[in-house]
Amino acid sequence: MSGYRLLENASLEGRNTFRVAARASLLADVYHTDALSELLAYPAVQHGPLLLLGAGSNIVFVDEVPGVILSLAMHDIRILVDHDHHAIVRAEAGVLWNDLVHWTLGHRLLGLENLVLIPGTVGAAPIQNIGAYGVEVGEFIEVVEAFDRQTLRACRLNRADCAFGYRDSLFKREPDRWIITAVEFHLPRQRELMIDYAGVPEELAAMGADVPRAAQVAEAIARLRSRKLPNPVVLGNAGSFFKNPVLALNDAEALADQWPGLPVFGASDDTLRKVSAAWLIEQCGLRGYRCGDAAVSEQHALVLVNHGCASGRHVLALAQQVALRVFEHFGVALEPEPRIVGATWQPVTA
Ligand SMILES: Cc1cc2nc3c(=O)[nH]c(=O)nc-3n(C[C@H](O)[C@H](O)[C@H](O)COP(=O)(O)OP(=O)(O)OC[C@H]3O[C@@H](n4cnc5c(N)ncnc54)[C@H](O)[C@@H]3O)c2cc1C
Structure with missing residues (x-):
């Protein structure tokens, strides 16, 4: 066995959690690190366009993928x-x-x-x-x-x-x-567990875990996530589509004064704050908003979903509309979290 497998004109539909259709000129599944060195020595791989693909849960394929896709399957x-x-x-x-x-x-x-x-x-x-x-x-x-x-x-x-x-x-x-x-x-092997986060203490209490172990914290969070987020096996999606916008402290405070109820969180330093992108989208009345088969999830406003036949282009067009509506309403620019392959995100500006 050579340690890798090559597929020409490979379908990517089963390799992205949005489940949008796309094809790659050449896809290599790599099973051993030694095989990776061998593949990387090929001129087409060394010098041409190359895209790394994992489970495809944070990527939107908008167009065919030129060059080579590498999918690393080493799993020790x-x-x-x-x-x-x-x-x-x-x-x-x-x-x-x-x-x-x-x-x-x-x-x-x-x-x-x-x-x-x-x-x-x-x-x-x-x-x-x-x-x-x-x-x-x-x-x-x-x-x-x-x-x-x-x-x-x-x-x-x-x-x-x-x-x-x-x-x-x-x-x-x-x-x-x-x-x-x-x-x-x-x-x-020892550390204080992080359980002071929305919904976790209540879920642990419901599980009867008064002095929780790490496995119980994981179980509580898994239950919360399963209730909150659409399952990509059932409904194509890439999790949160937008990052929470990071604003200067003064701007975040001014926005929160203007829009009571806006959730504001700490950011990497004291001069910055994150505001909830889900809340901004929800306030624009966009939860459940549908554009063909691409839609804002009914379950969670931060998640865009594919109801069946949406293409990457449909998903991107919807995302741009959502960002524009939020900008018009709140003056805040949303940025996508997933990698967009085959198109460029158009930032919204005044
Ligand atoms: C339902 C759902 C819930 C999610 N929840 C969260 C969450 O709570 N928090 C969070 O942070 N994310 C979340 N995500 C996003 C996603 O799960 C993560 O970003 C994840 O790390 C993507 O892994 P992947 O293997 O699917 O990467 P892919 O989508 O395949 O690739 C993502 C990016 O990584 C690059 N890449 C992949 N593998 C390699 C490699 N070996 N070397 C170099 N580059 C590489 C790709 O080129 C691409 O740019 C969620 C997604 C879904 C669908």
Whole structure:
């Protein structure tokens, strides 16, 4: 076995959670890291357009994909360093994120429990520094192992190198440069669990977990997520379509004075605040708004869904309409969270 499989004119419909139709000229599923080095030596792969694809849960295909798509399917997980207080766990890029969360809980390692049930792969987790229920993955990342297409070398980037931010990282800012092959996590054996987040204490109480363990926190969050978000297996979607806008403190306070009820959250530093994109969309009366088969979810205003035959172009057109309506109403510009492939997002401005 060569360690990879090539597919020409490959359908991507089953490889994105929006389930929009698209095709790739060439798709390579890579099963071994050695095979990756071999593939990267081909001139078409080395110099042509290349797109990394994980589980396709944060991507919108608007057009056919030129060049090569690489899908890394290496899926080893192991403990590299085992101390009394913490362990370093290495997971390869193709491991499903939720499998890793449960693996760490099974090994009595803490930190990832609030990130349960986020779709996608380990290799994509650092890209937008996945986060949920008050936790971001970046705080537990020790090293990202990546191939640098600029220098043609394998690198080890530590947490500071990765420049993690809110739904952001070095890798997101340089999408054509990095191929993440594995991630190493520093996970404590003891830590205060993060349970002071919307709905979590109530769910734990309903479960009878008075002094909750990490596995129970994960269970509570999984239950909340299943109720709140449309399941992409049933209804195509990519989770939150827009980031929560980050505003200067004064602007956020002025907006909150003008629009009582607007949820405002802390941001990376004290001079900034995040405001709820879901609330802004909802106030524009857009929850459930439908444009053909592309729609704003009835369940959650931040999620755009595919009711069946929407194309990536329909989804993008809907997203642009939502952003425009929010801008007209509140003067706040929404930015998409997923990667848009084959078109460029048009920022709304005055
Ligand atoms: C129902 C639902 C709920 C969600 N909830 C959350 C949430 O709570 N928090 C959150 O942060 N996200 C959430 N997401 C978004 C998504 O799950 C994450 O962004 C996830 O990390 C994407 O993983 P993926 O493997 O599907 O990546 P893909 O969608 O395949 O790719 C995403 C980006 O990563 C790049 N990429 C993928 N693999 C690699 C690699 N090995 N090397 C370099 N680049 C790579 C791609 O080129 C692309 O730019 C949700 C999505 C859905 C559908």
